[in-house]
Amino acid sequence: AASQMWGGRFARGPAAIMETINASIGFDRRLADQDIAGSKAHAAMLANRGIIAPEDAAAIRDGLDRVKAEIDSGAFVFKTELEDIHMNVEARLAELIGEPAKRLHTARSRNDQVATDFRLWVRDAIDRLDGGLKALQAALIDLAEANADAVMPGFTHLQAAQPVTFGHHLLAYVEMLGRDRGRMADARARLNECPLGAAALAGTPFPIDRHATAAALGFDRPAANSLDAVSDRDFALEYMAAASICAMHLSRFAEEIVLWCSDQFRFIRLSDAFTTGSSIMPQKKNPDAAELVRAKSGRVIGSLNSLLITMKGLPLAYSKDMQEDKEPVFLTDDTLALCVAAMEGMVRDMVPNRASMRAAAERGFLTATDLADWLVRVLGMPFREAHHVTGRAVKLAEEGGKTLSELTLDELRSVEPRITEDVHAVLTVEASVAGRRSFGGTAPERVREAVKAARERFL
């Protein structure tokens, strides 16, 4: 049979394969709440403007509440032949309330309808994600506070570079996540314009009130241009771009967790709750959750890429291509929410091995820069020369199997005769981190201040 929705012009229904390629109900049913909210706002506005009768608007409103209850309870039967969530809801409404349901689609198209629903959905997703990221920041800040003075090696090129504190390292991720939340908030502010009332693409001759529907749905204003309103998917792309950057951050952190809990590093222990065993090697405790966070970033980044490619050749205004906007966004949201929650769990359970971190910081002459700085500060030596002198001290320590702070004063003087005993005060890893008191530096006292500031800025 020809479709109920546009049967007038059609002599026969779609081929089975057409129905399959055309239907979006399999995934866009996730827009049900937003679709019903949009329809209620639209119907109320139509009645307020005298476009439909108040009784019809009331019947539509109550009917939509019943549809929502059916969907929430699982009783609703989604039909592929009705293509998408919009027509499924409208058709069921007609079954429930009859005649008035046929007036709902006045001054509206599925083009502005879906654009509105989808914006509402992405807005909700951003708000949920913000809560998850904040909880992850809270877990990191707590762990940073407890480890403000835990010395570990800091790396460049993954080569041990200078001692830092574990708390400082964790707070670096708190900053990244703060920017991720900021990007999401920026995207949210820009997406919060309402497409409803743009109709198919050109607007409508009915005396609608777009400001009223925008306000009723929590939008800041109606979208200014009807063509843009139905064809813009920037909001989804921005959301996925911000999500991709966030997923990249989580992936970097996941990679560090994988390294840190290896036997070669032993900086942390993950809880049993976030690791798995091996079916063959009894000694293993694998960081699967971290590995999967690292891997799943690929889906998020891939989703952004897929929608960019879908959109880039589309002329104005709506094209059916744009139905393909939803799955990448849903996949992004599902994936990122899962990764954020898994990360929070891992961080909450993570046990740092302070002794092992400290021992690693002792290896590799990480206080060499501190010796060079001392030569500059105390002896007035030019830094380039101090660098050279320190290099000879490192060589001496290496040959003697010692750390820099284990070199005797005589040994140090064999490299530079003007060195005095007080140099030893700067050669320990503790002295090194304590000395880095510049704003944003790794000194424990600065880390404690940064913990406080982070709580105020982010939590």
Ligand code: ARG
């Ligand atoms: N299912 C469609 C989508 O998600 C709804 C809009 C359809 N509009 C149209 N003119 N066929 O994009």
